[in-house]
Structure formats: C-alpha cells, structure tokens
Amino acid sequence: MLRMSTLFLRTLREDPADAEVPSHKLLVRGGYVRRIAPGIWSWLPLGYLVYRNIERVVREEMDNAGFQEVHFPALLPREPYEKTHRWEDYGDNLFRLQDRKKADYLLGPTHEEMFTLMVKGEYSSYKDLPLCIYHIQIKYRDEARPRAGILRAREFVMKDSYSFDVTDEGLEKSYQRHREAYISTFDRLGLKYEIVSAMAGAMGGSKSEEFLAPCETGEDTYVKCPACGMAANVEAIVTQKLPELDAHDVPAAHVENTPDTPTIASLVEISNSRSELRRADRDWQASDTLKNVVVMQVAVDGTRTPLVIGLPGDREVDLKRVEAALHPIELEAFEEEDFKKYPALVKGYIGPQVLGEKSVSGIRYVVDPRVVRGSRWITGANKPGHHVYDLVAGRDFDWDAVMEAAEVRQGDACSNCGEELSIARGIEIGHIFQLGRKYAEALDLKVLDENGELVTVTMGSYGIGVSRAVATIAEQSHDEKGLIWPREVAPADIHIIAAGKDDLPFDTAEKFAQELEVQGVRVLFDDRRGVSIGVKFNDSELLGIPTIAVVGKGLNDGVIEMRDRKSGEQQLVPVDAFVSTVVDLCR
RNA sequence: CGGGGCGUAGCGUAGUGGCUAGCGCGCCUGCUUUGGGAGCAGGAGACCGCGAGUUCGAGUCUCGCCGCCCCGACCA
Structure with missing residues (x-):
C-alpha cells in the first residue's frame, strides 16, 4: 500500500519554468520524474511504478507472441559497430568512451550488432530458424537537442526485438507477428495510435512501419487518407502520379527580361502585369513557376556535390524527405562561396537548361513528380534578372531523376485513391523494420540450408520506446487538473x-x-x-x-x-x- | 552548429549602480482550522551560474566562459 504520509513524493503547485509540453509539466508537478541532466531523468516512486507497469505489459505481450527475452549490456565494445560502419555512421549521436587501456567502448544506441553476433555464436542451421528474441534495455543517444521532457531523452528505455529467418517469406511472417504483438501491446497500454508506412532510414533495409501516437507535441508528421485508410510518414509518402501533358500548342520557350524578381511572388506579379508576358487563358500562378533549389550533398566519405531540385514555385522543399530519399547522403546548405565554385548556378535565376549529369555543368538535377512531361513552366534563365517562359518539361529540358522532395500539404491528393489527405503529428512509440541481410552480411551470419548451402540470414528489427510510452500516455491522457492514467499502467x-x-x-x-x-x-x-x-x-x-x-x-x-x-x-x-x-x- | 530567451532559496519569481537581496508556494515550531491548494504568530533556508574587469560601491554595467529552455539544423 502506498501511503501519502510516508510516500517519497512532493507535488508542485506550479509548472516548472522549463517545461513546455503537458507530459513534462504534469510528470514533474506530480512528482513522477525529476531531471538530472539534459535528456536524463530519474524516476520517483510513482513514476517508476508507471514505468514498470508499461514494461510489464510490453514483456507480457512479447512473451505471449512467443518471443524470448535475453539481456545485453548497455556498455558495448567498438568492434561490432565498426564492422557495420555504425561507429562512424552514428556520428556525434553515439556516446563513446574509453576504458583504462584506452580501448573504445560505446553506450548502445540500439543492439542489432549484438543480437546478430549472439545468434551467429549459437546457431548454424536453417532448422534453428525462425527465431525472435528481444531485450529491454537502457539506450543512449547523444541527441543534439533533447526536448519535451522524457519524450526525447538521451537515456531512455527501449524494448528491441530481432527476428532471424532464412527466407524473405519467413521475414514477412516474423514481421507480421511483431506487428500483431505491437497492436495488442499498445491497445493494452490504452494508447491511441496509427500505423503508418515509413522509411527505413539509417537502419537500412526495406519495409518499415511506424506506430505513431497522434499528438500535437509529436515530432513526426504523417498523412492519412480518410477515404482509403492509407497512412504514411511524410518522409515515406508518394505523390499522386500525374499524367503527361500534351504540349504541342505551347509556344517555343522565350527568355524575358524580368528585373527585380527575386521571389516567386514578385515573378508571378510581373508576369501577370506585363501584357507581353501574360498568359492567354488565365493568370499565371505560383504553381506555374519552376523553382530550382540548390543544396549541397555530403557523401559518407565527405565528398560534397551540388544537387538542384526542381519543384513548383508554390511548394517548399522538405529536406527531411530529400534526405530520406538520398540516405545515407546528408545535406548541407549551399553557401555563397559554393555559388562561386559553380558559376553555372546563378543565384535566384537557376534554370534547368544547363543542369543534369549529362549537361555541360554536370550538376545533378532532380524534379518533383509534379514536373511531368509536357508541363509548361516559367523558370530562371541562368542569367541575373531574366526568366524563361513556356519552357516545356521533356521538350526543352530533362532531368536525372524524379524525387519526392516537396513538402506534403493538407489536402494533397492520396496516391492510392486521389482523395484529399489530412495531415497530423504523432509521437513515434514503435517502429518495425524488415532489415534484410545488411547486418547479417556485415557480421557474416550464415546458416546451412536444406541443400547444405551457406545462406545469409535475413533479419527484422522491432522497437518500442518503453520510457517514452510513459510520457506519451501522459500526453494523450490528461486534463487541466492533471494526469489520467489508464488502469493498466496507473501507479x-x-x-x-x-x-x-x-x-x-x-x-x-x-x-x-x-x-x-x-x-x-x-x-x-x-x-x-x-x-x-x-x-x-x-x-x-x-x-x-x-x-x-x-x-x-x-x-x-x-x-x-x-x-x-x-x-x-x-x-x-x-x-x-x-x-x-x-x-x-x-x- | 545557427537564431532567440533565460540563469536570484527545493519550486515559481521581484529587484533605477546605494541600507541587512524582497515576495508567493513548499519546509520547521506553536495555536486555531478541517469537504476544494486554510488563518495567526514565530522560524530555517541564497557562493544572486562561474571568472575577470569598471566603480568608493556590482544581483544590477562590460568582457569571457559555463549551463538551461525554445525554434531551426540534426535525429531507428
């Protein structure tokens, strides 16, 4: 029995000054957690009870699904992470340390390597598979900016599972078993969530879905189609495919002097106000302009190359989506100095006529899917103060690839059924991946198949943020007076x-x-x-x-x-x- | 890493270069009170983030550093 007279608890009458989101305010005010350092939290008795309840539910559901619990250390040696390149790939996000002999160690951000090696050490036959094992462990990521209390912490608890199969079909089955186990877990926890398709990102691999708890304070943006139910993280969303246009009656492209048009708005205005530029059938709109945004790509080996992205002028580039599409290449801003190095790029007046890997400039040019063959554009003429009109895609310029680069908007058409998409934010509470053979290959996890041939195992990786779930439930379940715990997790x-x-x-x-x-x-x-x-x-x-x-x-x-x-x-x-x-x- | 804001008691905060750094909550003692954060009286609790500097005098001004929060970048 918990007695308030002796319980180690002090509730606060006022919100802590540094708290912004409801879960942070209420968990601190209610004496559930206290901050120790940025992104590092202590659990007080009530908070630890809630935490343990959630952990218990997660464990029970994993066990129900037939997965077996193991336990790895949080402190790990460098070598396995070296082999999968994650020692470098994780960059500054990895907590690294050295022992007294100056040997490198890390605090595990996630444990693919260790699980892979453990299975490699024990199993060598297809008869041993499939296998699903999991553990619940503290993870460390040196986030550049921890925020929102325990929603995004540097030390947090995650349940991570790994599946091992010989065949792709087997992997699909293991994946579905996890998907179902996650559904029952989150249902029991009383969480509202959406399952959205996602990008595999830094984890590598192919198919991936996220469990997002809809919540204004969430960091992930996703879209949902009210008609067909399609749901996807914005990073993974596919733009509706548009038909090619017939451009046979579009006049030949012509360059015009358009001084003082540094912005799309000013360009549209001048295009509609000057009679020789005006369009016969209707006014020009921002979406008739082709905006060419240049960014610097940074390859894993540090090589920097420019990339120009063409998209309708009424859209912004969503760098997250571009990075998701380009992974593992990272993006940096294209600086003033970079323009000097690439004279083909005229700031403010970049046009596709000089772009493309096969062009003189050799600069890679990609376009948004809305730039279909036959579409007609106003765009930069690669000359200060000049734009080119009636430039037709496919007739007057070409591109190296089509890329999902533009921001996704409320009301965009669903690629599946064409209905208007709605957009929302959510907290990532779970993520399931089909990793494929990336880790097994890097760490040489092979088994003999029924023909006696060595085959590389295919893997899945599945995570649930256990400590994050505490905050997520608090986010979803509170009122102006305080917290409202679902009975299953209540202290x-x-x-x-x-x-x-x-x-x-x-x-x-x-x-x-x-x-x-x-x-x-x-x-x-x-x-x-x-x-x-x-x-x-x-x-x-x-x-x-x-x-x-x-x-x-x-x-x-x-x-x-x-x-x-x-x-x-x-x-x-x-x-x-x-x-x-x-x-x-x-x- | 860029932009903005902030560092004063456990928490929330006030404080024109000038008395002993103030208030509310919380905490301690006593009395009263007891169905919506009680009242009275008395008390404890502060390296005013750190370090230099300016000044007769610095919480207050200057410089540097450190830390924190927010936005962005970044992020299974």
Whole structure:
C-alpha cells in the first residue's frame, strides 16, 4: 500500500519554468520524474511504478507472441559497430568512451550488432530458424537537442526485438507477428495510435512501419487518407502520379527580361502585369513557376556535390524527405562561396537548361513528380534578372531523376485513391523494420540450408520506446487538473482520501485500504492528518489514479464517494458494498 | 552548429549602480482550522551560474566562459 504520509513524493503547485509540453509539466508537478541532466531523468516512486507497469505489459505481450527475452549490456565494445560502419555512421549521436587501456567502448544506441553476433555464436542451421528474441534495455543517444521532457531523452528505455529467418517469406511472417504483438501491446497500454508506412532510414533495409501516437507535441508528421485508410510518414509518402501533358500548342520557350524578381511572388506579379508576358487563358500562378533549389550533398566519405531540385514555385522543399530519399547522403546548405565554385548556378535565376549529369555543368538535377512531361513552366534563365517562359518539361529540358522532395500539404491528393489527405503529428512509440541481410552480411551470419548451402540470414528489427510510452500516455491522457492514467499502467487502482479531522474516517479508510490490498487491489491511501481537503483533492486529480474514493462526511449517511478520474462522475456507495464495488471495478 | 530567451532559496519569481537581496508556494515550531491548494504568530533556508574587469560601491554595467529552455539544423 502506498501511503501519502510516508510516500517519497512532493507535488508542485506550479509548472516548472522549463517545461513546455503537458507530459513534462504534469510528470514533474506530480512528482513522477525529476531531471538530472539534459535528456536524463530519474524516476520517483510513482513514476517508476508507471514505468514498470508499461514494461510489464510490453514483456507480457512479447512473451505471449512467443518471443524470448535475453539481456545485453548497455556498455558495448567498438568492434561490432565498426564492422557495420555504425561507429562512424552514428556520428556525434553515439556516446563513446574509453576504458583504462584506452580501448573504445560505446553506450548502445540500439543492439542489432549484438543480437546478430549472439545468434551467429549459437546457431548454424536453417532448422534453428525462425527465431525472435528481444531485450529491454537502457539506450543512449547523444541527441543534439533533447526536448519535451522524457519524450526525447538521451537515456531512455527501449524494448528491441530481432527476428532471424532464412527466407524473405519467413521475414514477412516474423514481421507480421511483431506487428500483431505491437497492436495488442499498445491497445493494452490504452494508447491511441496509427500505423503508418515509413522509411527505413539509417537502419537500412526495406519495409518499415511506424506506430505513431497522434499528438500535437509529436515530432513526426504523417498523412492519412480518410477515404482509403492509407497512412504514411511524410518522409515515406508518394505523390499522386500525374499524367503527361500534351504540349504541342505551347509556344517555343522565350527568355524575358524580368528585373527585380527575386521571389516567386514578385515573378508571378510581373508576369501577370506585363501584357507581353501574360498568359492567354488565365493568370499565371505560383504553381506555374519552376523553382530550382540548390543544396549541397555530403557523401559518407565527405565528398560534397551540388544537387538542384526542381519543384513548383508554390511548394517548399522538405529536406527531411530529400534526405530520406538520398540516405545515407546528408545535406548541407549551399553557401555563397559554393555559388562561386559553380558559376553555372546563378543565384535566384537557376534554370534547368544547363543542369543534369549529362549537361555541360554536370550538376545533378532532380524534379518533383509534379514536373511531368509536357508541363509548361516559367523558370530562371541562368542569367541575373531574366526568366524563361513556356519552357516545356521533356521538350526543352530533362532531368536525372524524379524525387519526392516537396513538402506534403493538407489536402494533397492520396496516391492510392486521389482523395484529399489530412495531415497530423504523432509521437513515434514503435517502429518495425524488415532489415534484410545488411547486418547479417556485415557480421557474416550464415546458416546451412536444406541443400547444405551457406545462406545469409535475413533479419527484422522491432522497437518500442518503453520510457517514452510513459510520457506519451501522459500526453494523450490528461486534463487541466492533471494526469489520467489508464488502469493498466496507473501507479494504483484507487486513491482513497480520508477526509476530516476525526478518527472515524481515517480508521474506516485504513480498514478499507487493508481489505482491498488483501483482494489484490493496489491502493494509494491519502492518510495525511492535518492536510486540508482541498490539497488532497487537488493532489488526487494531479496524480491521476483512475478511481478516487473519499471517506469523509458521507459516513454519516453510510456512504463512500467514488469518483471516476476521467469522466468526473461520482457515485455514492454504501459502506458495506464499498470493498466489493472497488474489487469488481478493478478486476 | 545557427537564431532567440533565460540563469536570484527545493519550486515559481521581484529587484533605477546605494541600507541587512524582497515576495508567493513548499519546509520547521506553536495555536486555531478541517469537504476544494486554510488563518495567526514565530522560524530555517541564497557562493544572486562561474571568472575577470569598471566603480568608493556590482544581483544590477562590460568582457569571457559555463549551463538551461525554445525554434531551426540534426535525429531507428
């Protein structure tokens, strides 16, 4: 039994000054967590109870699915990560350290290497597969900017599973088993979530889906189609394919003097205001202009090459999407100095006529899928103060590739069914990947197949943010008064308040609390004497135990007040029926 | 790494170069109070982020450093 009189807890009346998001404010105010360093948190008794409940649910669901739990250290040697290049690829995000002999170690950001090597050490036959193993361990990532309390921390707990199969079909099955296990896990945790298709990103591999908890404070943006149900992270979304256009009646391209048109808006305005530039059938719009954005690509070996991205002028480039498409190449801003090195690129007036790997400049040119063959554009003439009109894609210029580079907008057409997409934000609470053979290859994990041939194993990797789930539930489940825990993860089933100054309510509440404990109900008992009722009520609402019982003046009428924290509904329960009512409620 | 903001008691904060650094919450003692963050009285608690400098005098001004928060970059 948790007794408020002795519980290691101090609730705060005011929000901490450095907190921004609800989960951060409420978990700190409620005395669930305290900050130790940026992105590094301590759990106080109530917080640790919630954390352990979530961990328990995750573990039970993994075990139910038939996965086996192992446990790796958080402190790991460098070598395996060297072999998969992640010692370098992770960059500054990796916590590195040395032992007394100056040997390199790291604090594991995730454990693909270790799992792969463990299986390699034990298994060597296809008969041993498939295999799914997992562990729950503290992970370390030296995030450039931890934020939002424990939502994005540098030390956090993750459940990560790995599947090992001989065939692609086997991998698909293991993947689906995890998908189902995740659905039941998050359902039990009371989380609302969407399953969206995602990019594999730095993990490598092919198919990948994210479990996103819809939430304004989430860092991931995803789209959803209300009609067909398609859902995808913006990084993974595919633009609706547009048909090629017939451009036989478009006049030949012509260069025009368009001074003082550094922006798309000014270009559109001048194009509509000058009669010789005007379009016959309608006004020019920003989407008629072809904006060419130049960025610097940085390859893994540090080589820098420019990349020009062509897209309609009313769209912005979404660098996240470009990087997702280009991975592992990274992007940097194209600086003033870079323009000097590439005279073909005229700042503000870049046009595709001089671009492309096969062109004189040799600069790679990619276009947004909206730039279809036959489409007609106004774009830069590669000469300061000049634009070219009626430049037709495929007739007057070409490109090296089509790339998903433009920002995704609310109302864009679904690539699947054409309906308007809606856009939302979410917190990544789980991610499932088909890794394929990347790690098995790098670490040489092979088994003999039924023909006695050595084959490389194919793997999947599946993560759940356990500590993040605490904050995510808090984000999704609170009101202006405080937290509202789903019973499965709550630090207690019932919060019993003894009210008044007489012994009777305290003695009665004490008796109830003990009887309930015997019945297996988890009780938080506010047995503090001399604390005013208002404080107790406010604390109970802040702490967010799903059921609150007040043992006080109702005793005169032989009743206990029971309140549902979430709905606020109150019912008066006869004293004699109290214990059985609570037991029924919590069962 | 770029932009912005902020560092004063456990928490939230006030503080024109000038008395002993103020207030609220919380904490301690006593009395009162007891159904929505109680009242009165008394108390403890501060290296004013660190270091230089300017000045008769610095929480306050200057410079440097450190740290934190937010936005961006970055990020399974």
